[in-house]
Amino acid sequence: MEKIRVGITGGAGYTGGELIRILLHHPEVSLDFVQSRSNVGKPIHAVHQDLAGETEILFSESVNTNVDLIFLCVGHGEARKWLQENPLPGNIRLIDLSQDFRLNATSRREGNGEAFVYGLPELNREKIRGAVNIANPGCFATAIELGLLPLAQQGWVTEVYTTGITGSTGAGQGLNATSHFSWRANNIQAYKTLTHQHLAEINQSLNQLQHTLGNDHLHFVPWRGDFTRGIFISSQLRSDRSLPELVELYEEFYKDHPFTIITGNPIFLKQVVNTNKCLIHLEKQDGLLVVHSAIDNLLKGASGQAVQNMNLMFGMEEQEGLRLKANYF
Amino acid sequence: MEKIRVGITGGAGYTGGELIRILLHHPEVSLDFVQSRSNVGKPIHAVHQDLAGETEILFSESVNTNVDLIFLCVGHGEARKWLQENPLPGNIRLIDLSQDFRLNATSRREGNGEAFVYGLPELNREKIRGAVNIANPGCFATAIELGLLPLAQQGWVTEVYTTGITGSTGAGQGLNATSHFSWRANNIQAYKTLTHQHLAEINQSLNQLQHTLGNDHLHFVPWRGDFTRGIFISSQLRSDRSLPELVELYEEFYKDHPFTIITGNPIFLKQVVNTNKCLIHLEKQDGLLVVHSAIDNLLKGASGQAVQNMNLMFGMEEQEGLRLKANYF
């Protein structure tokens, strides 16, 4: 098969860098260009310095429209603007990693074009296979949704009390008080309590399966963690089903999804760091169910899932290029 | 004033070490002995190596009964046994840092003696002042109770969904898979989901103020954190009171308690690390209240609170010896 030709715009950030790392070794992809307005002409290994010795690609100023797919890594609020300023031929597919097109109400870009499909394969795999444009889910959204979708399918989601913790890469490269090492090392802080911006897409996904749920049942307290990669979630909610019944439901729901794995053992974050996996573990005490889930925020929570979506869109094997060696330690 | 003479048994562990660090600089205390069966005859700085150059005290084999107070740092299940094996004169006061005497039902030691008072000054200060024996609260228990006591006083505690994260020192010096650096660095894991052993004392304290609450309203998911010191808690519960009303309640409740501080700014763990403080911050969204609290698990959650209790028992100023420089960074 001829290789898929892809480009990346916004390639100097964290998600752009992770895409490059994956795509350089993807056997069916040719990386055509990496655009970054602030780094034009520099080798990409001047920014993503682990790539020293692996590639001599330079950041480009312009977009080559002779590609099959463009990944948009330009940041929230910038993707929609970028598409307005860069009219593309209709045959180029798009995967946008920002939140600009995730909600149905705003999933269509101005002027024309197909609506963006919400790119969570465990929820929308068939739609993704036929999609022209993909809105790649948020990192917290991915981890929380994967922990609740099987319940939503049964109409069993009730009030959910969720705490989640995220690594520093979730906040991007921006320099500010809470990204300073001296502050963040050995520290924990809650932020955006009950108001995190991913709540909207989570509610949309839950309602896609449990139509009458509404938008005010998920209560989410995010924490800043003192590590760089990963998201760990614990969601508490009532359930009158037995634990074995629930485990069976989850295993059945995810049995054809290679990256989402139900395990009977307590999970921990480093099982998934530097992989595209989501691990889920269920526990129950009296009538209360706790769902733990863990992902790497930059992979299953961003660039890895974007490649997974690309694989589906182009009829490749879903895991192609994503069999990544875990860091583990 | 003549100095209080104190001894420590079980002085080689984390809480024993922290007690020594505090007491060596406490202006009204003379540290008489530090017992550790496994280290008899060694200088205490051979175990607590930061004390090199500060003291030449040796670990003792036996207990000197000519002291005013003994701190028991011998571990859960060991304190009761130690007291059986070491009959003490009735005039020696005790502060036990284990969980052996925290619950009313078992707060009396075999044979004779006064019942142990649960040593949370913000709940029991007057009783502590007159106490002979103190059961020092657990670390998670301290942080969670301080976050909920003002509500309990009003009878406003309902179902509470709590997540808490603790540093590695909370698990003691024991060597095991989850205390290995290679495992714990950059990692997060839930453990004892909904079944943590501190639930009993938390429920007891809440019921002391809110008599009809019962014992099944607090749902607690503890996490292992990838840092050494500190506990951060977020508790979610329903409340139909306004945020200003709640803040006023908390400020009023704690206004005479020097170590527990309500702040209008988002709190973070390192504000309290290496201090005896508890910081509390309230947030509310629609009908849902979130109470964040943070302590150092070894200080306000253990040895610092033990010294605070000692200060109260002997009529000293509550903060004596506990004005500790925060680590902060």
Add this chain to the structure above:
Amino acid sequence: MEKIRVGITGGAGYTGGELIRILLHHPEVSLDFVQSRSNVGKPIHAVHQDLAGETEILFSESVNTNVDLIFLCVGHGEARKWLQENPLPGNIRLIDLSQDFRLNATSRREGNGEAFVYGLPELNREKIRGAVNIANPGCFATAIELGLLPLAQQGWVTEVYTTGITGSTGAGQGLNATSHFSWRANNIQAYKTLTHQHLAEINQSLNQLQHTLGNDHLHFVPWRGDFTRGIFISSQLRSDRSLPELVELYEEFYKDHPFTIITGNPIFLKQVVNTNKCLIHLEKQDGLLVVHSAIDNLLKGASGQAVQNMNLMFGMEEQEGLRLKANYF
């Protein structure tokens, strides 16, 4: 091509786990067995828990002698013993990750068999290609040797003053005071000052190129670092050659070695973490040269290099299975 059939003995440790992670995705290898006496019958994902969902292989009790290659991961002092207790057919090749066979004087196993070749491809690639048995180099040894070999080739090594820092995985899974998270987090300590056990193999390799050097010119102070993976080295030594001349020498020496890369930019540890690369950066001030080098101790310093050796022994491409996505953050 038919796949190479390989087995691992001592597969429950860190290096065994990393080998499994690499070999499961190596396109030309079939992993036949993973032996671990203490885990017989358990799935390997019960020990290496990131492998949940990836493989159902069980730890085996016995060794299958119908394989092409066995990796020995049984620990220092154990490999020689294991080979005595497990007589193998002569056609099975061996790669031993312990230090038992690294020195020429003891590179032959009792009874019979070919001598072990010291498996540093940048030094011995041709010998490795024809080898039956490989002694895989030590982690510190790899990083220090790669930083000095080009100088040794020219006879330019003089007194060398080296400091190196290593992650906790370098010390294995053993539980002890310095592997406890509460001790190692945020900590630094020198150990085995000037007496590290890798000095012998480093001196052997340097003398292989610079025959008259002798064994007392390298002075090495190793430090324990507060991270899990990686080694960073700075070596100071006199040189009267110019920096450009030295850089050219290094680039020429390594130009055909895909994993060892000379760069003109300051290097940092995370460029190589979770990869098989070694990065080298040279600086010079007056007559003093400083050579910085960095590797992942478990990959280029152990299991990655073992796979690189396997690739060479079996005529495969040197990088096969080793194009690993860096962790980077």
Add this chain to the structure above:
Amino acid sequence: MEKIRVGITGGAGYTGGELIRILLHHPEVSLDFVQSRSNVGKPIHAVHQDLAGETEILFSESVNTNVDLIFLCVGHGEARKWLQENPLPGNIRLIDLSQDFRLNATSRREGNGEAFVYGLPELNREKIRGAVNIANPGCFATAIELGLLPLAQQGWVTEVYTTGITGSTGAGQGLNATSHFSWRANNIQAYKTLTHQHLAEINQSLNQLQHTLGNDHLHFVPWRGDFTRGIFISSQLRSDRSLPELVELYEEFYKDHPFTIITGNPIFLKQVVNTNKCLIHLEKQDGLLVVHSAIDNLLKGASGQAVQNMNLMFGMEEQEGLRLKANYF
């Protein structure tokens, strides 16, 4: 005794914050003002947030000249300028934490005034006692000098090969690529190889004791460490004296200096973190001596030493206010 009245200018930075933390609990000091141009009118606990509940002092715009001492924490290059712009009465003593006045050649401020004394008590205690102005030493300089001064006193310093590692607070609050948590976590990097700006003051101090040493014998490679506080140094140099003789020399040299401690056990960084101590450990192998030293860069390396100097200048006990509880874990 009446309290010393002190002020701080540049009080929003790391060293200013540490000074405030120490001085608030110093029994013989009254903190009169804390100036910070960028924070005028804010409570100091809005910046140094661990001080919530401890003080309601506000950052001031102007300097009160009715004080006994001012600490200058305004940054390198800013202190000299600040003194030009803020003419002070001659009776106010100064302790400057920048490097502006550390070298003899530039230790006098423009116009008039006493020269600044280099404030390393172990080297210049008597001069400090009589000083009007103190230039507080640099952090790396303090740790390296304390490791070598006894040798210099004997004229035994030869070529020294030093590696040192520092926490992130050594680089100040500035936001840049290498202070970002995502970069610095789990990372190591050499910087300013052989060219660190503290070399000049180190050479000056060594030559003060060993007059013929010159300025080109110390070769220093600094590393960025992945922790917030502390400096660890290993210096290698030739010596034909025996280890016991050297240990005796060091013990004798420091016997009256309460903060610098020679120990026969291997030292580690966390023994001194959050204290004003310097620990030193000597090792020797054949003719090569290795001196390890460790300090907290913000305390003995900055603000703690500044308070120590203040204590000496005003005839107080040297340790007053500096008996700090170590963090240790």
